[in-house]
Amino acid sequence: MPVAGSVRSIMVSSHHIAAAFRDVTKRFGETAILEDFSLEVAGGEFVSIIGPSGCGKTTLLRLLAGLTEPSGGEITQEGQAGRSAYIFQDATLLPWRTALRNVELPLQLAGVSRDERRQRAEELLKLVGLSDATLKYPRQLSGGMKMRVSLARGLALQPSLMLLDEPFGALDAMTRNRLNEELLDLRERQPFTALFVTHSVSEAVFLSNRIVVMSGQPGRIAVVETIDFPYPRKSALREQPEYYEKVAKVTGLLHQAEEVVA
Amino acid sequence: MKARFWLPPVLAGVLMMALWYAVIAAFDISPYVFPPPHEIAKATVDKAGLLFSALGHTAWAAVLGFALAVTCGFAIAVLLASSGLLKRAFYPWVLALQMVPVVVLIPVFVIWFGAGLPSIVAITFMISFFPIVASTTLGLVSTDHGMRELFETYHASRWQEIFHLRLPYALPHFLTGVKIAATLAPIGAITGDLLAGTSNFEAGLGYLILLFRQQFYPAAIYAIALLSAVLGFVFVASVQLIAWLALRHWHESSQPGE
Structure with missing residues (x-):
């Protein structure tokens, strides 16, 4: 089961x-997208994956979701x-459904009764501020609102694991920052x-x-960097020198990783 | 309504009417060759009984053929889209058969069904059927990839995917086919009546064309053209309205100004 989103409980549950x-390999034809990839994600963790385009980031999520099968290795x-x-x-909202009915979709597909799923969807939309x-x-x-609906839909079945594939990539910087804060906030209330x-x-x-x-x-994996700012994190964190330093450090690591390719 | 919307077409209509009279006067054209508008209005009134009962018969044939085409077209499209093999095997034939001019088949229908309503309905059906199959099949097989993956992550059953994703996704395509069919159905019914109609009490607009040609009454033939246009307009406008009602909330095609 998921754990509460505070630092302490993350430590305890890790x-x-x-x-x-475990040693996952994924090939499309002759091209190896992933090779001997191993990573463990502990319960309650928030793990980000960054890297150059085409390094198989999205493939990792797709493998976990069962949208594609590994060529070798084990996924648990x-x-x-x-x-x-x-x-x-x-x-990926269905354009013929209202926000509410979009959030209801996973519940409907899982056979949840009409009244129950409607009530649950209303609660979820309230949670993402779209009442x-x-x-x-x-x-x-x-x-930004569409992505909030998408997040509410994602939370509908109370998943213990959320796989997020560049969800805020298409949004402007302001909206993106706000949704980052909201995502952490959501995790406080419904941990995953x-x-x-x-x-x-x-x-x-x-x-x-x-x-x-x-x-x-x-x-x-080129390198794994731990970020130990305590949760809950608020937007003020972005003004801290420690935050800048961390961003600079990770940017450097990313550039080194990209040079390996070049 | 704002004058800038209704005024230009009304003025253009008056202008064309004036031009019509001017051409007849300038070249001294016989009303038998090119009747002036008031002669057509007079013919419409004089032959009203005949014309409007024929309009009713033609409209009925158009509705029957169209309804049959929508029902069968949709069913065939679902069948074709349900299997990759079926679609690969038959979809090219749907596209090819669409190219057959339906008039060529009229004698065949008359041999099968005899002259009159059944043949006319068959012709209307044939002319409106293929656009619906072609367009609906395309809609059913082009479901958005991301949405299909979304359903996959929720382990949706095949039927859930069909009902909650494929059919609603294909609705605009289906309605596009239906709109095309709606423009074709009245043409099919009139052509069918012209070539496979009967002189008995079921006479439609097509049969009246032949009758008025024999009577050398061109103004009445123009009246038929007018009524055919009205029939086509009502047909298409009704279908447009239904399509708009079905899609108004979510589809680009039903937004004002697009």
Whole structure:
């Protein structure tokens, strides 16, 4: 089961493994996307994955979600595989459903009764601050609002593991920062382990307690950096010199990882 | 409504009407060759009984053929989209058969069904069926990849995917096919009546064309053209309205100004 999102409980719970890759290889035809990739994610952790384009970041999430099969190695997840939720880069909302009915979708597919799923979806939209937009259609929502609906939908089945594939990549910087804070806030209220793919170092530093820097190709772990700012983190963290230093350090590590490719 | 919306078409209509009279006067054209508008209005009134009962018969044939085409077209599209093999085998034939001019088949239908309503409905069906199959099949097989993966991550069953994803996703495509069919159905019914109609009490607009040609009454033929246009307009406008109601909330095609 997921644990509360405070630092202490993350420390305590870090014994059990939420997700693990062991010597995972993934090839598409002749091209190796991942080679002998191993990573363990502890329950309650927030792990970000950054690296050059094409280093297999997204493939890692897709492997965990069962959207693609590994060519070799072993992937494990605590509990059932269905306990993870995948947040896509574009919100992937169904345009013919209102925000509310989009959030209801996973519950509906799981056979939850109409009244129960409606009530749950309303609670979730309230959680992401969209109580006023429940009856709006996706085309009436801004990019940030769409992503909030997508997050609410992701949380509908109370997943223990959230797989987030550059969810805020298409948003403007202001909205992105705000959604970063909201994501951490959501995790306080409905705890989950997060595996987060991003191109943004500052986003990764703000959110994560571990950053996996990858090099490609084939994708390998170049270095893992621990971020030990205490949770809950607020936007004021972005003004701290320690934060700047960390962003600078990880940026340097990312550049080194990219040079390995070149 | 704002004058800048209704005024230009009204003025253009008056202008065209004036030009019509001017051409007839300038070249001294016989009303038998090119009747002036008031002659057409007079013919419409004089032959009202005949014309409007024919309009009713033609509209009925168009509705029947169209409804049959929508039902069968949708069912065939679902069948084709349900299997990759079926689609690969038959979809090219759907596209190819669409190229067959339906008039060529009219004698065949008459041999099968005899002259009259069944043949006319068959012709209307044939002309409106293929656009619906082609467009709906395309919609059903082009479901957004990301949305399909979303359903996969939720372990949706095949039926859940069909009902909650594929069918709603294909709805705009289906309605596009239906709109095309709606423009074709009245044409099919009139053509069918012209070539496979009967002189008995079921006469439609097509049959009246032949009748008025024999009577050498061109103004009445123009009246038929007018009524055909009205029939086509009502048909298409009704379908457009239904499509708009179905898609108004979520689809680009039903937004004002697009």
